[in-house]
Amino acid sequence: MSSMTLSKARQVDRPPAVCIIVEDLPVPFDRRVWQEACALWEAGYRVSVICRKGKDYGASYERIAGIDIYRHGIWEASSPFGYLIEYSMALAAEFVLALKAYRRTRFRILHACNPPDTIFLIGLFFKLLGVRFIFDHHDLNPELFEAKFHRKGFFHRLLLLAERLTYHTATVAIVTNESYREIAITRGGKRPERVFIVRSCPDLKTYHIAAPRPELRQGKNLLVAYLGTMGPQEGVDLLIASIELIVRLKKRYDTHFALIGGGTEVPRLKEMVAERNLDSWVTFTGRIPDDELAAYLSTADVCVAPDPYNEMNDKSTMNKILQYMAFARPVVLFDLTEGRRSAGDAALYAKPNDPADLAQKLLILLDSEPLRRQMGERGRKRIEEGLNWEAEKKWLLHAYEAALKK
Numbered sequence: 001m002s003s004m005t006l007s008k009a010r011q012v013d014r015p016p017a018v019c020i021i022v023e024d025l026p027v028p029f030d031r032r033v034w035q036e037a038c039a040l041w042e043a044g045y046r047v048s049v050i051c052r053k054g055k056d057y058g059a060s061y062e063r064i065a066g067i068d069i070y071r072h073g074i075w076e077a078s079s080p081f082g083y084l085i086e087y088s089m090a091l092a093a094e095f096v097l098a099l100k101a102y103r104r105t106r107f108r109i110l111h112a113c114n115p116p117d118t119i120f121l122i123g124l125f126f127k128l129l130g131v132r133f134i135f136d137h138h139d140l141n142p143e144l145f146e147a148k149f150h151r152k153g154f155f156h157r158l159l160l161l162a163e164r165l166t167y168h169t170a171t172v173a174i175v176t177n178e179s180y181r182e183i184a185i186t187r188g189g190k191r192p193e194r195v196f197i198v199r200s201c202p203d204l205k206t207y208h209i210a211a212p213r214p215e216l217r218q219g220k221n222l223l224v225a226y227l228g229t230m231g232p233q234e235g236v237d238l239l240i241a242s243i244e245l246i247v248r249l250k251k252r253y254d255t256h257f258a259l260i261g262g263g264t265e266v267p268r269l270k271e272m273v274a275e276r277n278l279d280s281w282v283t284f285t286g287r288i289p290d291d292e293l294a295a296y297l298s299t300a301d302v303c304v305a306p307d308p309y310n311e312m313n314d315k316s317t318m319n320k321i322l323q324y325m326a327f328a329r330p331v332v333l334f335d336l337t338e339g340r341r342s343a344g345d346a347a348l349y350a351k352p353n354d355p356a357d358l359a360q361k362l363l364i365l366l367d368s369e370p371l372r373r374q375m376g377e378r379g380r381k382r383i384e385e386g387l388n389w390e391a392e393k394k395w396l397l398h399a400y401e402a403a404l405k406k
Contacts, residue, residue, distance in 0.1 A: 016404070017046040017105035019098060021122065022113040023090045024138065026054035027069055031319070032138070032200045033113055037067050039393040040400070048101040050094050055287075068104075070097040087116045095122050108132060109403055115139050117162035120169040127169070132403040135170035136198075137180050143312035147233040164188060171403045174198045174396065177338050179315035196399040200319050202326040203389040206290075209327055210298040217299065218283060220256040222366055225300035225329070227293070228320045230263030233313065235306035235334070237265070237272060241355035242306070244276050246363065253281075255366055258296055260285045297327040301372055302365045305333035309352035317342055322387055325379030330372045332361045342387070346379030 020037060027049045028034035041047045048068040053060075062069050072093035075086050101107060110126050112119035113136040123133035142159040146152060167173060167188030173195045175181045184195045217223045230236045236259065246252045259269070259282065266284060273282045285296070297303070303324035307313045314336045321342045324331050333339050335349035348364060350357040365372050 015040075015044040015046075015400075016108035017048070018109040018111055018400075019048045019050065019101045019105070019107040020111040020113065021050045021094050021098065021119050023052055023074075023087075023094070023119075024113070024115055025052070026057035026071065027051045028064060029054060029057060030113075035200075035203060035389055035393070036111075036136075036198075036396055038065065039389075039396055041066050043397055045400075046105055046107075048105055048107065050097045050101065052090065068101065070101060072097060083116070087118050090116075091118050091121065094119065095125070098122055098126070102126070102129075102131075109134060109400065111136060112166070113138055114166070115141050115144070117141050117159065117166045120162075120166040123169050132171040133169050134172055134174060134399065134403055135166050136174040137184065138176065140180070140183065140312050140315060143310070143315070144233070147310045147312050148231075160187075170194075172196065172399050174399050176200055177315075177317045177341065179338055183315070194402065196395050196402070198395045198399065199387065199392050200317060200322070201387050201389045201392045202322055202383060204326065204384065205390075207323075207326040208294065210291075210294050212299040213295050214299070216256075216258065216296055218256040220254050220281075222255040222301045223296075223299055224255060224257045224302045224304055224362060224366075225260060225296050225324075226258070226304050226306070226320075227260045227297070227323060228305075228318070229261055230259070230265045230269060232265060233307070233310065234263070234265070235308040235353075236269055238308060238353065238355045238358065239304060239306040240269060240272050240276070240278070240282070242359040242362065243278055243282060245356060245359040247278060247281055248276075250359070250363065252363070252366070255281070257282045258285060258300070259283065260288060260293065260296060262287045294327070297324065297329060300327075300329055302362060303327075303329040303331050304358075304362065305331060305339065306358060307334065307336065307339070309334060309336060314338065321347070322383065325387070326383045328376040328380040330365050330375035331379065332358065332365065334358065343379065344382055346375050346382060348375075 022033045037047050037049055050070045052074040053071045060071055075089055109132045110123050111134040142156050145156055145159055167190055173184050173190050175184050181195050181197055184190045243257050305318050305321050317338045325346055331343050331347035334352045348361040350361045
């Protein structure tokens with residue numbers, strides 16, 4: 001066989017180029033999208049990512065670990081009409097960048113991560129060029145709207161329509177858990193064999209339990225950690241109410257609470273802490289580097305996920321729960337369907353939306369070092385035996401194979 005024939009054969013066998021679009025977070029800060037991009041690159045795909053700019057991620061273009069990253073500016077919104085403007089501006093920028101990426105790579109798969117559920121419009125255009133469209137369903141936007149604004153109405157119906165059209169456009173769909181898969185099949189109308197569960201799991205190669213740092217307890221004997229976004233639907237206000245009960249009602253002064261992360265609710269939450277005179281027991285760290293995060297989670301005696309019950313939270317997998325378990329930390333959370341599927345017997349479950357019961361469950365663990373150790377070991381075992389990225393990424397590759405075979 002001639003060298004030219006060999007070269008052509010290699011080109012045929014080589015996986016094609018792909019383009020991933022995500023608006024919600026910048027990349028590589030978006031851990032799930034970055035894991036997916038790296039897994040695809042390792043499998044031989046040429047990968048481009050289009051995302052928003054953000055703090056520490058202001059470059060319009062850069063190449064990291066072989067992956068091309070194109071970024072656009074963003075206009076932040078806080079109202080339904082504001083979101084329409086934000087999503088429209090972002091969609092236009094994403095379309096221009098997708099054309100740029102296509103001109104450079106001739107990608108054969110366009111992989112859209114929501115929110116929002118408008119990227120299918122770009123997918124429809126590229127399908128005219130023979131590009132396959134994969135929908136990666138991160139959030140239930142209709143339920144998210146209801147959780148944020150406590151109503152349904154016109155915008156809720158519009159979001160349901162956008163979700164249906166996105167699923168209709170998708171060659172295959174990727175979802176994060178069993179609840180989302182059921183929605184893809186029922187509400188989205190996808191055939192079961194075209195829906196693949198790819199959980200957002202920790203990569204054990206990058207999660208290393210560090211030596212505890214006692215100074216993070218701020219002079220207290222015990223540390224409780226919360227990790228995650230602090231928005232209207234995360235329930236951090238319920239956690240603060242629980243902390244007040246623990247400190248004031250139970251007169252428990254030996255525990256410090258570290259609230260790790262950022263979000264729109266941080267100013268209001270800080271006011272709540274100050275009004276209740278809880279500053280001596282609560283620290284807001286803001287967003288912190290990975291090594292500092294590892295130090296907090298390695299030092300924490302208990303971790304907490306106060307996400308309240310609503311239709312979205314009940315059906316969604318909270319990544320922080322899996323992160324806690326990767327660090328062998330016991331977890332307290334409200335009793336939610338996907339939360340229980342994630343944590344199993346590595347957590348204590350409080351009555352949904354009940355700060356008093358959340359406080360009681362925290363106290364049970366704070367009072368028992370053997371129980372904390374036992375539940376932490378169970379959680380780590382669940383991660384090692386299946387809830388890890390090495391096990392999950394094969395389903396991502398299966399989804400891509402299915403899309404290309406259509």
